[in-house]
Amino acid sequence: MVPETVKLHLIDILERNREWVVLFFCLPASWIFSLLLRVKANFRRLTRDKRSHDSIVKEIQAKVQEWNKLPASERRLLCTSRPNWLSLSTTFFQKHLHHQVALPLYDILDLDEEAMTVRVEPMVTIGDITEYLIPKGYSLAVTIELTDATLGGLAFGTGMSTHSHKAGLYHETIVSYEVVLSDGSLVTATQYNEHSDLYKALPWSHGSLAFLVALTIKIVKIKPFIRIKYIPVTGQKKYCDMIREFSGANEAKPNVHPDYVEATIFSKDRAVVMIGDYSDYDDKTTVNYCSRWYKPWFYKHVESFLNKGECEELIPMRDYLLRHNRAIFWVVEDMLTFGNNPIFRWLFGWLLPPKPAFLKFTTTPGVRAYTFTKQVFQDIVLPLVKLEDQIEISTQLFEKFPLLVYPCKIIDHGPSSGQLPRPNAQYLVPGTDYAMYNDLGIYGVPGKVKDKKWYNPVQAMREMEKFTRDCGGYSFLYADIFMTRDEFEVMFDLGLYERVRRTYKAEGAFPHLYDKVKPELDVFAIGEECAIKE
Incomplete structure (x- = not known):
């Protein structure tokens, strides 16, 4: 075991020389890592046999059916075998404690120009779909800005873009979900078929109801440029x-x-x-x-x-x-203060961005616990009418600029319509069934941390979450949450979700949503430790 004093000394050295570590190790290693992933992806496409999508899905069904045959005492909860480090979530879900099922589904299946939809497998990325659609004159109605985000991950999580004031959140653009349930059956859920309850509950479910094997998404006609x-x-x-x-x-x-x-x-x-x-x-x-x-x-x-x-x-x-x-919005600036320097950009800009997968791949539990207290990475959905209040409380708690603001339409689908509570009637745009909310993006190292002032991340985020609940807003669940389960169930409406879990036998088969998204760290213990150090 390394003595605590030695570990603290090493951490101090790394913190004081972070930029050089990033420049001479993280960027080259991340670039090589990214290259290897691209080679692997191309090799997979070239060597993938001629099996149809349907035959691969049948194999997934068979694996789930095999799980069902295990003695009850041996059946661990189901999850995908996709490594944590490939996910853009900031948390590290404990997959080693679960029964993992591989979902080798990376292809774009069909473009329907008449229906204005594209059907894809869940591991298709934003990078893949933009390369495919834009030369044809189309785009997803909601396209987030990170090339590594997967369309399946966004479907079971969420996303918004600068077009969301017209299109709404990402899940509003999904026409159908094709999922494998806990008994191994394959169903297609749409807004209008017999699985409409499942269709409503799958967004924001984060893989806690079923395995996604394909989805059909709306597209929009575009022009070559944005003015x-x-x-x-x-x-x-x-x-x-x-x-x-x-x-x-x-x-x-x-x-x-x-x-x-x-x-x-x-x-x-x-x-x-x-x-x-x-x-x-x-x-x-x-x-x-x-x-x-x-x-x-x-x-x-x-x-x-x-x-x-x-x-x-x-x-x-x-x-x-x-x-x-x-620049991963502006996160890279906290790693490389000189990263936007013209000389650096011309010489080393091609190495950017550092691969999120590599950063997660090389994050040890100790590093994760350390960085957890030193940075904030949150997207929070709040009523746009409260924008001034959002800026005020964010400034008080984090002292972090820039802030990102994307307006977003939140549609009132009526009672029992999913995990998102209905927008408060006072926020509805006159004459419509929607309210205008916004994403407040807070990313990077808080000002208090940069100035080496006392900072308690748990206290700060719990205050932000309380403000969010009081406003009728909600946190994106890819990021760390700091709520108790009771607080979580105030922010989100889990009535339909719990019924769907029972109806489709997800209970005892998939982890609960709260357990799936809560940090693997003991956030409350970290908060108490920070309070003691004040």
């Missing part, structure tokens, strides 16, 4: 009002609101609001290939307009959709 306008704004009320106006939070004008709306908030009083529309090429407007390795990180490019003033440019569609991938 984006950057609007720098001084004054909190002014930029908050502008976001609400552009997104349609005040009144519904579907044909008037821009196709894409977002804001990056750089301080309590300064932000850049961005609106974008599909566009063809225009030789009078600058084209910005913002995702190329040598280009400024997108949020730094956005920040420059605080001084430059309002500006308009064209961004190729795929570049725009993946604009935050290189």
Whole structure:
């Protein structure tokens, strides 16, 4: 065993020299790791036999049926065999305690241009689907910005984009789910068939109800470019009002609101609001290939307009959709403060971003416990009318800028419609069945940590979660949660979920949602330890 004093000394050395560790070890190793994963993926595609999707699904069914034949005392709860480090979730679910089933499903199955849908297997990534759809003139209605996110992971989790003020959350764009249940049967759940209850409960279920083997998703017709306008704004009320106006939070004008709306908030009083529309090429407007390795990180490019003033440019569609991938929004800046330097970008920008899978792959329990107290990575869905309050409490608790804001339509589907509570009637856009919420993205190292002040991550996040519950909002569950189970069941409506678990015999077969998403760490013990150190 390494003495505690030695471990603390090593941690101190690594923290003080973190940038050099990232530059000379993490980036090259991550790039090699990413290359190996790409080689493996290409090899898998080349060597995959001619078996149909259906035959692979039958094998998955057979494995689940074999599990059912085990003595009850030997039947551990089911989960996929996909390694934790391949997931973008910040938690490390204890798969070694579960019965793991492989889901080797990586293909795009069908594009239906008449129905405007695409049918895919769950392990298809955002990188895969954008490469496939955009040259054909289409895009998913909701495309998050990270290439490694899987469409199946988003289906059972969630996602939103800068088009979500029109399309809603990711699950609103899913037409059908094809799932293998705990008894090995295969069912297709849609909004209108006999499995409509399952269809409503699968979003936000995080693999706690069934195994996903295919899904059909809506697509939208696009143009080659996004014409984006950057609007720098001084004054909190002014930029908050502008976001609400552009997104349609005040009144519904579907044909008037821009196709894409977002804001990056750089301080309590300064932000850049961005609106974008599909566009063809225009030789009078600058084209910005913002995702190329040598280009400024997108949020730094956005920040420059605080001084430059309002500006308009064209961004190729795929570049725009993946604009935050290189810097993982602004998380990479906390790893490499010089990462946006032009010299660094030209020499080493092609190594970015550090592969999230590699970062998780190399995270030991000790490192996980340490970093848990030093950084925040949260997406929180809150009523857009409360945006000023969101910024205020986030600033008090985390002292972290920039903040990301994406407006998002939350539709009232009536009672017993899934894990998301119905939006409060006071938030509904007049004359509609939806309210305008927003994603508040808080990423990176809190200011208190950077300034070496006392910081209790558990206390801070529990206060943020209470604010979220009081507003009728909810936390994205890919990130660490700090709630007790009772608090969790206040934030989320589990009535339908629990009924579906019983109806489809998920109880005793799959872990409960709360158990699936809660951190593997004892967050309350960490909070108490931080409080003692105050």
